[in-house]
Amino acid sequence: xxxxxxxxxxxxxxxxxxxxxxxxxxxxxxxxxxxxxxxxxxxxxxxxxxxxxxxxxxxxxxxxxxxxxxxxxxxxxxxxxxxxxxxxxxxxxxxxxxxxxxxxxxxxxxxxxxxxxxxxxxxxxxxxxx
Amino acid sequence: xxxxxxxxxxxxxxxxxxxxxxxxxxxxxxxxxxxxxxxxxxxxxxxxxxxxxxxxxxxxxxxxxxxxxxxxxxxxxxxxxxxxxxxxxxxxxxxxxxxxxxxxxxxxxxxxxxxxxxxxxxxxxxxxxxxxxxxxxxxxxxxxxxxxxxxxxxxxxxxxxxxxxxxxxxxxxxxxxxxxxxxxxxxxxxxxxxxxxxxxxxxxxxxxxxxxxxxxxxxxxxxxxxxxxxxxxxxxxxxxxxxxxxxxxxxxxxxxxxxxxxxxxxxxxxxxxxxxxxxxxxxxxxxxxxxxxxxxxxxxxxxxxxxxxxxxxxxxxxxxxxxxxxxxxxxxxxxxxxxxxxxxxxxxxxxxxxxxxxxxxxxxxxxxxxxxxxxxxxxxxxxxxxxxxxxxxxxxxxxxxxxxxxxxxxxxxxxxxxxxxxxxxxxxxxxxxxxxxxxxxxxxxxxxxxxxxxxxxxxxxxxxxxxxxxxxxxxxxxxxxxxxxxxxxxxxxxxxxxxxxxxxxxxxxxxxxxxxxxxxxxxxxxxxxxxxxxxxxxxxxxxxx
Numbered sequence: 001x002x003x004x005x006x007x008x009x010x011x012x013x014x015x016x017x018x019x020x021x022x023x024x025x026x027x028x029x030x031x032x033x034x035x036x037x038x039x040x041x042x043x044x045x046x047x048x049x050x051x052x053x054x055x056x057x058x059x060x061x062x063x064x065x066x067x068x069x070x071x072x073x074x075x076x077x078x079x080x081x082x083x084x085x086x087x088x089x090x091x092x093x094x095x096x097x098x099x100x101x102x103x104x105x106x107x108x109x110x111x112x113x114x115x116x117x118x119x120x121x122x123x124x125x126x127x128x129x130x
Numbered sequence: 131x132x133x134x135x136x137x138x139x140x141x142x143x144x145x146x147x148x149x150x151x152x153x154x155x156x157x158x159x160x161x162x163x164x165x166x167x168x169x170x171x172x173x174x175x176x177x178x179x180x181x182x183x184x185x186x187x188x189x190x191x192x193x194x195x196x197x198x199x200x201x202x203x204x205x206x207x208x209x210x211x212x213x214x215x216x217x218x219x220x221x222x223x224x225x226x227x228x229x230x231x232x233x234x235x236x237x238x239x240x241x242x243x244x245x246x247x248x249x250x251x252x253x254x255x256x257x258x259x260x261x262x263x264x265x266x267x268x269x270x271x272x273x274x275x276x277x278x279x280x281x282x283x284x285x286x287x288x289x290x291x292x293x294x295x296x297x298x299x300x301x302x303x304x305x306x307x308x309x310x311x312x313x314x315x316x317x318x319x320x321x322x323x324x325x326x327x328x329x330x331x332x333x334x335x336x337x338x339x340x341x342x343x344x345x346x347x348x349x350x351x352x353x354x355x356x357x358x359x360x361x362x363x364x365x366x367x368x369x370x371x372x373x374x375x376x377x378x379x380x381x382x383x384x385x386x387x388x389x390x391x392x393x394x395x396x397x398x399x400x401x402x403x404x405x406x407x408x409x410x411x412x413x414x415x416x417x418x419x420x421x422x423x424x425x426x427x428x429x430x431x432x433x434x435x436x437x438x439x440x441x442x443x444x445x446x447x448x449x450x451x452x453x454x455x456x457x458x459x460x461x462x463x464x465x466x467x468x469x470x471x472x473x474x475x476x477x478x479x480x481x482x483x484x485x486x487x488x489x490x491x492x493x494x495x496x497x498x499x500x501x502x503x504x505x506x507x508x509x510x511x512x513x514x515x516x517x518x519x520x521x522x523x524x525x526x527x528x529x530x531x532x533x534x535x536x537x538x539x540x541x542x543x544x545x546x547x548x549x550x551x552x553x554x555x556x557x558x559x560x561x562x563x564x565x566x567x568x569x570x571x572x573x574x575x576x577x578x579x580x581x582x583x584x585x586x587x588x589x590x591x592x593x594x595x596x597x598x599x600x601x602x603x604x605x606x607x608x609x610x611x612x613x614x615x616x617x618x619x620x621x622x623x624x625x626x627x628x629x630x631x632x633x634x635x636x637x638x639x640x641x642x643x644x645x646x647x648x649x650x651x652x653x654x655x656x657x658x659x660x661x662x663x664x665x666x667x668x669x670x671x672x673x674x675x
Contacts, residue, residue: 014233014249016322019362019565025675026566039671040322041237043245065233066600070248096487097592114486115453115582117573 005129007058010038010047012075015065020092020114024060027118033058033125044071048078056087058125060110063093069102076106088128092116153410155367157530163522171529175420179474179515181435183423185416185528186516187474188439193512198470199477200502201278201443205230205255206489207604208611209265212255216266218492220275224499227270228278228443228479230254231288236323238284238659241608250605253489254280257288258612259619259652263295272296278309278353278443278477283325285312286334287658290645293346298650309350309399309443312338315376316355318552318669319561320362325659328553330666334641336383341642343384343394352380353443355401361449362558363565366410367531369403370418371538372557374425375548381430391430395437402442404466404473405450412518413527415444415473421532444475451486455581456593459483464501471502471511472518478502489598555672612654619652627651628661635665 009025011018018040025037036054038047042061051059059079063071072091079085090110091103100111110124151159160167168174177183180190189195202219204227205212216227231254234246240258241250250256255266267277281288289310296306314331317324324331338351356364356373364372377398384394402418404411423438432438447466451459460483470478480498482490490498505511518524545551552558571577578584627648634644641662648658 011322014237014239014246014323015253016317016320016324018322019320019562022562022675023566023569026563027569029675035675037673037675039673041671065249065253067248067252074247094487096597113453118569119573 004032004034005058005125006034006036006054006056007060007125008036008038008047008051008054008056009060009062010042010050011040011063012042012044012047012061012071013063013065013067014041015063015067016040017064018062020064021062024062024092024118024121028122031118031122033122044075044078047075048082048084051079051084051087052082057129058088058090059084060090060092063091063095064114066094068093068095069099072103072106072108076108080107088125090121090125092121153407154365155410155414155531155534156365157410157527157534163526165522167526168522168529171526172533173529174520174525175528182427182438183420184439185420186519188419188441188476190515192474192515193471193506194515197506197512198475198502199226199276200224200499201226201228201477201479202482202490202495202498203228203230203280203446203479204495205232206253206598207251207601208256208608209262211604213266213268213270215492216270219495219499220270222496222499223503226276226278226477229266229280231279231281232256233323235288235655236281236283238287238325238655238663240654240656241605241612243656250608252600256605256608257291258608258654258656259615260291260294260649261611261615261652263291264298267295272299272301272306272308276307276309278311280311282311282314282317282321283323283331284655284659285310285314286338286641287645287649287655289338289342289351290642290649293349294646294649303346303349305348306346307348307350309353310338311355311401312352313355313376313401315379315548315552316358316373319372319557320358324669326662326666327669328549330662331669332379332383332549333638334662335380336387337640337642339380339384339394339397340387340389340640342397343389347397350397350399350441353399353401354380357401357403357446359561360403361446363561363563363568365564366403366406366414367534368538368561370414370421371535372542372548373400373402374418374422374535375539375542377422378425379547379549385430391426391432392434392437395426395430395432396434396439398441400440400442402444402475403446403449404444404469404475405447405462408465408469408472409524409527410531411469412472413524413531415442415475416516416519416524416528417532417535419474420528421535441476443477443479444470444473445477445479446481448481448485451481451483452579452581453486454590455587456483456486456595458581459486460497460501463498464505467502467505468509468511471505474516484595487593487595487597491596491598493596553672555674558672559674615652616654623651624648624653624657628653628657631658631661632665635662
């Protein structure tokens with residue numbers, strides 16, 4: 001296990017609401033994680049590619065438009081195809097209660113709806129990876 | 131009903147006696163205000179409403195003559211479903227429309243583009259061609275109900291579509307009213323529906339202003355939004371300061387084209403946020419009206435007092451609402467509406483109580499509309515102009531907020547101006563750091579939020595919120611209707627008009643005439659956007675993290 005946990009964060013799809021994603025990026029950095037933030041309008045293909053290139057431990061996305069099921073389905077397939085199934089996948093944003101288990105079933109270990117405290121996100125990642 | 135036992139965290143109710151109270155804008159609030167404080171901060175503004183610098187309101191009689199326009203943000207699925215909801219709201223006394231578009235429309239894609247999977251009709255109405263606009267506004271009298279289009283990256287195209295639709299229905303563009311958001315600089319700061327790089331995006335805004343000044347002089351082609359900058363983490367002073375820097379950037383560009391300030395400044399409008407501390411917000415609006423009038427009338431030397439009007443929609447309050455105990459958002463909405471009314475907004479739109487979860491239900495929209503109506507009918511908010519004027523506290527705070535706004539604007543100027551600061555991602559970085567600090571204050575309990583860090587229902591059950599259904603079938607229908615339009619239109623006309631659009635874009639002419647021609651030939655949003663991208667390229671977001 002490396003000393004520093006490396007996280008890739010991205011905003012997939014067309015949703016431009018990036019306040020939450022950027023807050024999480026800053027929170028993770030303050031807690032000692034190394035974070036690569038890709039920014040807005042990232043395709044699942046680009047995210048999977050970057051995750052592989054950057055050799056990250058965590059892949060995180062934030063979606064507030066409601067398109068999380070479509071996006072996470074596609075991203076999950078691509079991450080698996082790229083041999084990244086054992087990494088920690090997380091998704092945040094406007095995620096209705098009924099979708100949370102479905103996202104876990106898709107392989108997203110961390111499902112963090114709006115309002116999740118930063119420490120909870122950090123702790124969940126550490127719990128799984130350390 | 132039975133009361134269930136609830137564990138509550140009550141400890142943060144009282145502010146410790148003796149602790150300083152500092153508002154979100156960084157101004158320390160005294161225990162008591164007197165006439166002396168007003169004097170020391172700059173004195174009482176004795177100007178009357180309707181007279182420059184309009185501190186007390188842009189109209190002499192304000193709501194006595196006409197209450198604010200009620201304009202709930204609405205749009206989902208397709209034009210037909212949205213049209214039905216428009217009629218529902220109008221039948222319930224709504225006096226304007228505020229159109230929400232889906233993300234493909236906002237980002238310039240057609241509904242069948244590969245990039246838009248899962249997004250068609252999701253957060254707003256899908257629009258591909260003029261056909262969708264014809265359906266969306268069917269049966270709505272555009273003279274009686276003014277329409278506001280919440281569109282930015284693809285605004286030039288959608289404005290062209292609105293003007294073409296109105297013209298086709300026989301309206302004289304010289305008298306047509308309405309608003310487009312069309313504030314691209316704030317999209318780079320927050321909200322993110324940009325398409326083209328900063329410079330060509332600015333050029334397109336100036337094209338719309340210039341075109342409307344000549345052809346649709348009562349149409350408001352731009353609504354400068356402090357709103358989303360505040361949502362992204364800015365404080366109320368920065369909200370106004372940054373918005374004014376942005377408005378000045380647009381003005382400067384249009385002036386360079388040889389227009390006189392009085393030919394267009396009066397049609398600029400603004401969009402501001404109403405969540406937060408009541409007195410701070412009211413002072414913010416009063417201060418901003420005065421500052422904007424000074425900027426336009428003194429700095430730019432406008433002769434017509436109306437050019438210095440800070441016309442605005444005040445609303446939303448999305449960031450003030452919580453996912454926890456969502457019913458509390460109904461109460462928050464009522465207080466926010468009170469703030470808007472005490473502040474002299476021309477138009478108001480409230481975020482609905484269920485909006486942290488979903489596209490608002492008809493019931494939630496109905497409650498928001500009634501909230502505003504009962505302020506007018508029952509609570510006396512339309513009875514007299516600027517009712518808080520003369521309060522030692524509000525007058526002092528008004529003076530202080532104005533001084534702070536001037537400082538915020540100077541700070542932006544010191545960074546090379548708003549256009550450069552945005553292009554380099556510096557404003558984005560600043561507001562984002564503040565958003566993070568705010569989150570930390572929420573988590574530490576330093577900033578109180580009911581239901582979030584105090585009065586928490588620790589065993590809160592799943593809320594009783596009905597989620598707006600999203601049907602994949604609707605997206606398929608939209609794609610089918612788009613393909614039908616492509617098949618039935620006269621494609622040689624589309625090709626011809628798109629070729630003209632490309633030529634006009636390349637030669638740096640105003641693109642509006644070419645866009646209107648293309649729209650009338652039923653060219654699609656994606657086709658027109660792609661022509662512009664061929665010439666302008668795409669925006670690359672500066673990442674400063």
